[in-house]
């Protein structure tokens with residue numbers, strides 16, 4: 001019988017611990033498929049961050065390093081400078097990347113650090129039980145903004161792709177989501193481009209995936225996807241913010 | 252034999268690291284370690300190495316974490332306030348069983364403190380540079396030659412036991428010049444690192460560098476295994492210098508810069524007929540308790556001299572267990588005690604106060 005669907009080789013045979021309806025799993029699969037297609041699993045080192053995806057070191061079937069909260073870009077820098085011909089990626093949540101690790105993120109990008117960053121923007125701190133993230137929307141109710149995020153007190157959400165697209169070292173800054181087959185395909189293409197950029201030594205690539213956290217949003221998987229479409233995509237428009245490849249017009 | 256060259260402590264240390272095969276330096280500017288970074292920035296590009304000025308000490312230590320994970324010899328250097336920022340990364344390095352070389356060219360603290368030499372990070376280096384149960388291998392040079400020689404030792408011990416190593420220097424040793432000799436062929440025996448995350452090339456199982464263990468029993472087992480390695484380090488790697496201790500009645504205990512002053516004071520005391528001697532801990536962790544214990548056969552009193560308010564004195568008292576008096580003399584804030592000041596303390600202990 002022909003196999004039409006199987007586990008990517010770049011994923012270990014370990015069940016995910018992610019909640020039902022969480023998009024971490026989809027994104028893991030996309031990254032793994034890309035690593036398979038590029039044939040680079042053996043030379044890849046992934047950097048797991050602190051957040052719900054911390055156990056990704058168990059899931060990706062490449063060498064993995066678990067970084068302190070926010071420091072994945074620095075750890076990846078140390079790896080890449082030591083192993084310039086290997087493929088190095090980080091997998092980070094929004095608290096990790098855009099709050100505690102913002103300095104590391106901005107400076108890895110501006111150095112044009114030749115790494116690929118998978119950024120899960122789910123507008124909340126998943127692992128610690130649903131506190132406000134730097135990407136939580138205005139008015140969004142979280143454990144630490146029980147009356148809704150009041151921007152006069154808690155500030156405004158950060159648009160990471162827009163911010164990083166201003167930096168000369170950034171090769172690709174693209175925001176995608178995985179709410180439909182069409183968007184999943186776009187997301188996979190973007191992730192693939194992010195890795196190809198690295199192989200072609202183009203600099204820092206970030207693929208921001210607008211994601212769900214049904215558990216901490218207090219919604220069912222279907223409701224969560226709808227909430228993402230109705231609320232997040234307006235504040236976080238999908239699209240390419242920077243792309244230095246010919247396709248992106250060598251911006 | 253290699254010839255002697257006159258070098259500043261910080262530069263000699265940097266050159267020694269290069270000669271040990273270190274090709275990855277990550278740091279953030281701070282006085283008084285500046286010359287280490289400046290030297291690395293000059294040399295590394297010429298030899299195909301990496302000099303990277305990081306955005307912070309936090310980033311720099313995590314770059315070292317990444318480079319050490321890749322299996323290469325990496326290092327970072329800083330001074331007291333910057334070392335505090337590295338504490339998170341050092342804890343993760345220890346918890347991930349990685350070797351790494353961290354240099355602290357100490358200055359006065361707490362806070363921004365001052366920029367003059369100090370030894371007030373002794374507790375930080377030997378007891379708790381970061382959260383959790385862990386130790387670093389800590390070396391305290393007292394000459395520029397030792398700034399050179401200890402780099403190799405720090406790498407070798409760190410790699411053998413998979414622990415982070417620190418060279419605890421200070422602003423005086425960093426800035427001072429002395430003739431030094433570089434041993435030939437320093438980077439010949441860098442050990443294989445089968446645990447490194449450098450890509451499995453589909454030839455071995457994947458490696459994971461990690462410090463997270465959700466199961467308490469798993470974590471306790473791992474820490475116990477690590478502590479067995481610490482036991483071995485305590486057994487095998489203690490180092491101390493003894494100076495005129497054979498017949499000494501009063502033993503001065505001092506490390507690094509304050510041991511230089513103390514040595515002069517011991518000389519002066521001997522000239523005045525006082526049987527003084529010096530024990531100079533070279534490894535601060537493991538603390539050289541065997542040497543101190545042995546000295547208790549002859550010594551009747553101890554004087555601990557430090558450039559702080561009294562930190563190592565705790566460790567000496569732990570070894571002496573109240574069986575002999577252990578006095579303390581120190582200057583802090585960036586002040587180096589003078590030999591005369593130390594001599595006065597020795598004379599007081601000898602009952603020869605004027």
Ligand SMILES: Cc1ncc(C[n+]2csc(CCOP(=O)(O)OP(=O)(O)O)c2C)c(N)n1
Pocket residue numbers: 050051052053069092093094095096097120122124125126127128133
């Ligand atoms: C230094 C430090 N501070 C705080 C924490 C606690 N902590 C663990 S995960 C997390 C937030 C993670 O959120 P995010 O990066 O958005 O990832 P998600 O869990 O949503 O996937 C925090 C604050 C920590 N582990 N380390």
Ligand code: SF4
Pocket residue numbers: 017018019021022023024052122126127212213214215216
């Ligand atoms: S808590 Fe949220 S982010 Fe974490 S696994 Fe569950 S749904 Fe996903």
